[in-house]
Amino acid sequence: MYPALSYRRHRRETSQGEINLDQIDKKVITTCPYCGVGCQIELIVSGGRIVRSNGAEGLPPNDGRLCVKGRFGYDFVHSPDRLTTPLIKRNGKFEEASWDEALDLVAEKFSSILADHGSEALAGYSSAKCTNEDNFLFQKFIRLVFGNNNVDYCTRLCHASTVIAMLRSIGDGAGSNSIEDYVTADCILVTGNNMIDTHPVTATFAKQGKKKGARVVVIDPKWTPMVIHADLVASAQAGYRCGIAERHDERDHCQGTH
Numbered sequence: 470m471y472p473a474l475s476y477r478r479h480r481r482e483t484s485q486g487e488i489n490l491d492q493i494d495k496k497v498i499t500t501c502p503y504c505g506v507g508c509q510i511e512l513i514v515s516g517g518r519i520v521r522s523n524g525a526e527g528l529p530p531n532d533g534r535l536c537v538k539g540r541f542g543y544d545f546v547h548s549p550d551r552l553t554t555p556l557i558k559r560n561g562k563f564e565e566a567s568w569d570e571a572l573d574l575v576a577e578k579f580s581s582i583l584a585d586h587g588s589e590a591l592a593g594y595s596s597a598k599c600t601n602e603d604n605f606l607f608q609k610f611i612r613l614v615f616g617n618n619n620v621d622y623c624t625r626l627c628h629a630s631t632v633i634a635m636l637r638s639i640g641d642g643a644g645s646n647s648i649e650d651y652v653t654a655d656c657i658l659v660t661g662n663n664m665i666d667t668h669p670v671t672a673t674f675a676k677q678g679k680k681k682g683a684r685v686v687v688i689d690p691k692w693t694p695m696v697i698h699a700d701l702v703a704s705a706q707a708g709y710r711c712g713i714a715e716r717h718d719e720r721d722h723c724q725g726t727h
């Protein structure tokens with residue numbers, strides 16, 4: 470997916486050939502689509518193609534930082550294998566269709582399910598890869614059009630247990646402060662989170678905090694790269710990690726190691 474890139478001052482070689490960075494048509498600020506950190510990226514567009522991705526300076530949460538995915542993982546946009554038109558299955562075969570045709574068909578099917586089986590027959594499932602704005606619109610659509618609260622997204626699979634633990638311990642299941650706060654924190658507790666691999670830009674802020682003197686405590690049933698930066702590592706038994714955040718008496722199930 471990531472082509473071999475060779476940067477020179479004004480020219481860049483990609484799998485599609487050499488691109489002259491002097492001929493920039495426009496720069497577009499947008500959100501990296503890969504993970505929930507939501508890094509702001511500046512896409513450089515030339516000849517109708519994305520030719521480069523920079524971290525957007527001065528904007529939270531990343532202030533110019535990007536990981537390898539946000540920096541180089543955009544060739545898929547111009548991939549000839551990418552599906553760019555809706556497909557409708559007719560007589561057992563997918564055929565290209567217009568957006569109007571596709572949306573009319575979906576609306577018709579939803580309406581007939583609603584009429585035949587009632588509101589509870591419908592549900593919606595979204596993704597953490599969508600922006601907050603997309604997910605806001607999605608849940609509005611489900612509640613107003615389907616008329617129910619059958620809406621969820623992949624967080625249920627990722628960290629539903631953590632959400633409950635955080636709700637009970639700090640009163641909120643979502644992050645309660647900004648990513649840049651890691652830089653000025655006195656102590657950083659990382660539990661069940663391989664942030665160096667999964668949310669690399671967040672990890673850079675945590676590592677910066679460590680350099681400035683924060684103590685780092687890692688609680689996890691398995692080894693993660695964050696252990697290298699930790700002052701204290703607690704090897705929790707699987708199933709008890711969230712209990713540590715939720716209930717102090719659950720600490721008895723952990724074995725602290727330095």
Ligand code: SF4
Nearest residue numbers: 501503504508536539
């Ligand atoms: S950490 Fe990497 S993958 Fe995640 S939003 Fe930032 S650049 Fe994209």
